Amino acid sequence: MTDKLPFEIATTSVGDLPTPEPDSPYRPRRPYRFSTLCATVENPGLKDQYGSSSVPIYQTATFKGIGGEYDYSRSGNPTRSHLEHHIAKISSAAHGFAVSSGMAALDTILRLLKPGDAIVAGDDLYGGTNRLLAYLRTHAGITVHHADTTKPDTLIPLLKTENNIAMVLLESPTNPLLKIVDIATIAKEVKERVPAALVVVDNTMMSPFLQRPLEHGADIVYDSATKYLSGHHDLMAGIITCNRDDVAKQIAFIINATGNGLTPFDSFLLLRGSKTLAIRLNQQSSTSMLVARYLHSLGFPTFYPGLPDHPNREMHERISSGYGAVLSFATGSKDISERIVAATRLWSVSVSFGCVNSLISMPCAMSHASIPPATRAARGLPEDLIRLCVGIEDPADLLDDLERALIDAGAIRRTAAGLVRVQTSIGEAVQKLAEKEAAKDEIPPHEKQWVVSAPGKVILFGEHAVVYGVPALAASLSLRCYAISTPRADDTLGVHFLDIDIGQLDGFKYEWDLSELPWDAVPSQSSQGEGEVALNHQFLDTITSQVLADISNAHARQASLAFLYLYMVLAAHSGQRPALTLAARATLPVGAGLGSSASFSVCTSTSLLLVFGRIRVPSQSLPATPSTPPASSSSSAPTSKLPDTLAQCVNRYAFLLEKILHGTPSGVDNSVAVFGGGLQYTKGQGGGLEAIDGFKALRFLLTDTRVPRNTRSLVAGVAERLAKDPNGVGEILEQIREVVGRARRTLGEEGDGTAVLADLIDENHAHLVDLGVSHPSLEDVRDVTRTYGLATKLTGAGGGGCAVTLVPDDFSESSLSSVIITLREKGYVPYLTQVGGPGLGVLVSQGSLALPMTPPEPPACGIENSDGLSEGTLAELFAQQSKPELGSWIDGLGNWAFV
Numbered sequence: 070m071t072d073k074l075p076f077e078i079a080t081t082s083v084g085d086l087p088t089p090e091p092d093s094p095y096r097p098r099r100p101y102r103f104s105t106l107c108a109t110v111e112n113p114g115l116k117d118q119y120g121s122s123s124v125p126i127y128q129t130a131t132f133k134g135i136g137g138e139y140d141y142s143r144s145g146n147p148t149r150s151h152l153e154h155h156i157a158k159i160s161s162a163a164h165g166f167a168v169s170s171g172m173a174a175l176d177t178i179l180r181l182l183k184p185g186d187a188i189v190a191g192d193d194l195y196g197g198t199n200r201l202l203a204y205l206r207t208h209a210g211i212t213v214h215h216a217d218t219t220k221p222d223t224l225i226p227l228l229k230t231e232n233n234i235a236m237v238l239l240e241s242p243t244n245p246l247l248k249i250v251d252i253a254t255i256a257k258e259v260k261e262r263v264p265a266a267l268v269v270v271d272n273t274m275m276s277p278f279l280q281r282p283l284e285h286g287a288d289i290v291y292d293s294a295t296k297y298l299s300g301h302h303d304l305m306a307g308i309i310t311c312n313r314d315d316v317a318k319q320i321a322f323i324i325n326a327t328g329n330g331l332t333p334f335d336s337f338l339l340l341r342g343s344k345t346l347a348i349r350l351n352q353q354s355s356t357s358m359l360v361a362r363y364l365h366s367l368g369f370p371t372f373y374p375g376l377p378d379h380p381n382r383e384m385h386e387r388i389s390s391g392y393g394a395v396l397s398f399a400t401g402s403k404d405i406s407e408r409i410v411a412a413t414r415l416w417s418v419s420v421s422f423g424c425v426n427s428l429i430s431m432p433c434a435m436s437h438a439s440i441p442p443a444t445r446a447a448r449g450l451p452e453d454l455i456r457l458c459v460g461i462e463d464p465a466d467l468l469d470d471l472e473r474a475l476i477d478a479g480a481i482r483r484t485a486a487g488l489v490r491v492q493t494s495i496g497e498a499v500q501k502l503a504e505k506e507a508a509k510d511e512i513p514p515h516e517k518q519w520v521v522s523a524p525g526k527v528i529l530f531g532e533h534a535v536v537y538g539v540p541a542l543a544a545s546l547s548l549r550c551y552a553i554s555t556p557r558a559d560d561t562l563g564v565h566f567l568d569i570d571i572g573q574l575d576g577f578k579y580e581w582d583l584s585e586l587p588w589d590a591v592p593s594q595s596s597q598g599e600g601e602v603a604l605n606h607q608f609l610d611t612i613t614s615q616v617l618a619d620i621s622n623a624h625a626r627q628a629s630l631a632f633l634y635l636y637m638v639l640a641a642h643s644g645q646r647p648a649l650t651l652a653a654r655a656t657l658p659v660g661a662g663l664g665s666s667a668s669f670s671v672c673t674s675t676s677l678l679l680v681f682g683r684i685r686v687p688s689q690s691l692p693a694t695p696s697t698p699p700a701s702s703s704s705s706a707p708t709s710k711l712p713d714t715l716a717q718c719v720n721r722y723a724f725l726l727e728k729i730l731h732g733t734p735s736g737v738d739n740s741v742a743v744f745g746g747g748l749q750y751t752k753g754q755g756g757g758l759e760a761i762d763g764f765k766a767l768r769f770l771l772t773d774t775r776v777p778r779n780t781r782s783l784v785a786g787v788a789e790r791l792a793k794d795p796n797g798v799g800e801i802l803e804q805i806r807e808v809v810g811r812a813r814r815t816l817g818e819e820g821d822g823t824a825v826l827a828d829l830i831d832e833n834h835a836h837l838v839d840l841g842v843s844h845p846s847l848e849d850v851r852d853v854t855r856t857y858g859l860a861t862k863l864t865g866a867g868g869g870g871c872a873v874t875l876v877p878d879d880f881s882e883s884s885l886s887s888v889i890i891t892l893r894e895k896g897y898v899p900y901l902t903q904v905g906g907p908g909l910g911v912l913v914s915q916g917s918l919a920l921p922m923t924p925p926e927p928p929a930c931g932i933e934n935s936d937g938l939s940e941g942t943l944a945e946l947f948a949q950q951s952k953p954e955l956g957s958w959i960d961g962l963g964n965w966a967f968v
């Protein structure tokens with residue numbers, strides 16, 4: 070161990086910071102250095118009446134008078150103004166803003182985007198950033214592209230105007246592997262290729278002391294000021310800086326509008342903390358270098374940009390003036406790492422960083438635990454990685470404490486020649502063996518049995534018009550489609566569609582010899598990256614004519630076509646042809662306008678994507694999310710969250726199957742079936758999905774007229790009318806757009822908008838009648854419900870199928886019973902359903918029933934009861950359940966993960 074400081078501490082002079090007025094032409098003053106700027110807080114525009122040396126805390130919400138500089142602390146407060154001026158000054162920025170946390174800073178910046186915009190971000194971002202981006206993707210119609218930002222070559226191809234890139238989000242160095250991102254090069258490329266896009270940098274790891282990305286082409290920089298800027302872990306804050314006046318104006322507007330500005334007291338604390346930023350981070354960086362060298366010299370793989378062999382070190386040095394105070398190292402064994410973390414005393418076990426006290430953590434067990442192990446492995450994040458966040462304690466004490474912990478944990482030992490790393494290859498060997506064992510246990514996905522489900526939907530406003538770009542408002546139903554794919558050992562592909570009535574008790578069954586399918590006709594390109602998956606009509610025709618010619622039932626033929634198309638495309642792509650049977654069954658009526666085709670498409674594509682390993686689910690659930698239990702479930706089995714990337718992938722393929730089933734779908738049905746909840750959906754490039762909560766509070770009666778109809782021909786009928794009378798039909802579509810807009814505003818408002826919604830339901834129905842998609846049976850249901858004062862419209866494609874009736878909260882139960890009885894007497898099938906339940910679900914682990922996940926050896930498919938007696942295969946039990954019990958039986962099979 071050495072006492073000598075091994076590297077030059079950054080005592081940087083900052084060239085372009087404001088130079089004080091020269092007090093004499095002969096001895097002009099030089100610009101202040103960084104630590105001077107930090108320590109001197111002044112704001113010439115805001116003089117204190119008493120000349121207080123420390124900025125006072127203006128602990129007030131309001132300011133008296135009219136036309137003064139301040140009126141309300143949400144819009145502005147003198148303590149915050151002082152802080153913002155100070156932050157702008159030390160960041161060499163024209164504008165600075167202070168908000169309530171680092172995530173609030175990012176949220177403010179992301180609000181500059183609008184639906185349809187796309188953002189490019191790193192693929193190993195801070196977990197909180199990932200979470201917010203995922204939320205915007207599903208709720209705000211923002212497309213998110215993840216790229217390896219450490220390799221500009223993977224990012225640059227995305228920078229195209231047709232991709233609508235509005236923002237590029239970078240972090241450097243990354244956390245916890247300290248990977249370096251070339252901010253300057255990426256910013257230059259962005260400006261050349263998509264000039265309107267904003268380059269945003271999360272600078273938290275460096276702070277303005279060590280790195281000022283605005284000087285290297287960034288448009289906006291933000292920091293979690295909870296870390297180095299405040300330095301004491303006694304407040305939460307975020308700061309945003311930028312030079313562009315137009316961007317600053319919008320940011321100020323958003324902060325005022327959302328009310329996330331930093332409070333006066335926290336502004337005071339942050340201002341106080343920031344005075345010592347340079348001195349603290351100097352000390353912390355120099356100790357970090359010592360610690361990194363120490364670990365490196367012992368032979369631990371160590372990640373710190375200051376080490377000579379750290380990848381892209383020169384790139385980091387070009388834009389930064391120091392290496393920071395976060396480093397990480399691997400021990401070769403998760404057990405050893407756990408023992409080290411438990412054995413330190415001075416290094417406390419805690420999340421976050423930037424504090425004056427030193428912290429130690431294992432990212433995979435703490436800050437990055439929410440990322441599935443497979444994703445962590447894919448990102449090269451070692452499970453045994455230890456992260457150190459170095460504080461201002463005496464470096465000798467910190468090294469001493471770490472050394473003791475390393476010895477106690479068995480990671481190093483004393484020898485006559487000094488300290489040596491304990492034969493870590495033993496640890497590594499043990500770890501590798503364990504990994505190999507785990508891999509042996511890992512059953513290939515095509516040998517597993519998969520159970521999935523997806524909800525139907527009700528469109529409340531905007532059906533048909535949605536095909537032409539008008540937004541639609543829709544919600545998921547508690548009625549769902551379920552599918553089970555079972556591997557088999559006989560080179561055969563089978564389907565079992567239990568709801569398709571071909572005059573046999575157990576529905577439609579069919580099998581194909583795998584070797585006899587038209588493999589030569591499979592199109593070579595199955596997917597186009599993140600975009601829509603193209604449909605090859607020639608291949609569709611080949612399957613229909615060569616494979617399905619003897620299936621006369623139209624429902625069965627279409628469903629088989631969708632299944633075979635996707636199976637063959639995925640098989641051709643993967644080079645595997647796993648034999649399996651897909652069984653599908655729904656509690657939804659098929660072909661009644663409640664999105665049975667979409668929920669079937671979602672179930673089929675999920676099953677096949679799982680079988681071919683194109684999507685993966687965590688075998689053990691992620692943390693439970695009790696807010697999204699399956700709506701029909703009576704079981705108390707825990708549920709968890711499916712990753713958003715999986716949902717996006719399934720949605721792309723489900724849309725493809727929807728195209729096969731119904732021609733020119735808008736995409737609303739499959740989006741609701743995947744994401745669940747209440748949604749506003751707009752088709753196309755500038756469109757997207759937006760969550761609507763108001764729906765969940767409403768009650769609906771759905772009435773199946775049992776008049777068969779076909780979505781494909783009804784949608785085609787509207788297209789024909791539009792072609793014949795573009796003005797007249799165009800006018801109707803615009804009127805529907807107007808109704809949808811009013812409905813959306815009513816749902817978003819507080820208070821009881823039920824009466825307004827009822828009027829809008831009538832209005833929307835009248836427009837659908839004008840489009841020619843109603844039916845006498847639907848008008849009859851409207852007449853029945855109108856006598857009880859209820860508003861009804863057709864839902865989905867119309868032409869028969871279902872009607873939806875809004876049931877106000879204060880509608881009496883006895884009247885409701887008589888409406889239902891009257892409808893039943895007329896031969897209709899009414900359902901009182903819940904809306905807004907979860908989207909796609911996958912059974913991720915078995916419950917008390919031993920689910921036979923590994924069958925292909927026959928006859929291993931039996932489910933065993935507690936006595937070990939076989940009670941039939943899962944697929945047989947699936948077929949045997951009564952319809953009303955199907956949902957709760959299947960939910961009770963084990964742990965489900967939902968989107």
Ligand SMILES: Nc1ncnc2c1ncn2[C@@H]1O[C@H](COP(=O)(O)OP(=O)(O)O)[C@@H](O)[C@H]1O
Pocket residue numbers: 550566567568569623624625626627628629653654655658659660661662663664665666667669730731778779780781865866
């Ligand atoms: N449970 C199911 N099993 C098999 N196929 C189904 C199922 N549900 C829907 N489908 C397929 O979807 C088609 C119905 O689509 P569509 O007329 O759009 O009805 P909906 O309005 O209910 O979505 C059927 O012809 C069939 O091909």
Ligand SMILES: C[C@@](O)(CCOP(=O)(O)O)CC(=O)O
Pocket residue numbers: 528531532533534535536661662663664665666731733734735736737738780784864865866867
């Ligand atoms: C008529 C339409 O707006 C909804 C179709 O719903 P369904 O298939 O009838 O459940 C078509 C579409 O959005 O793809």
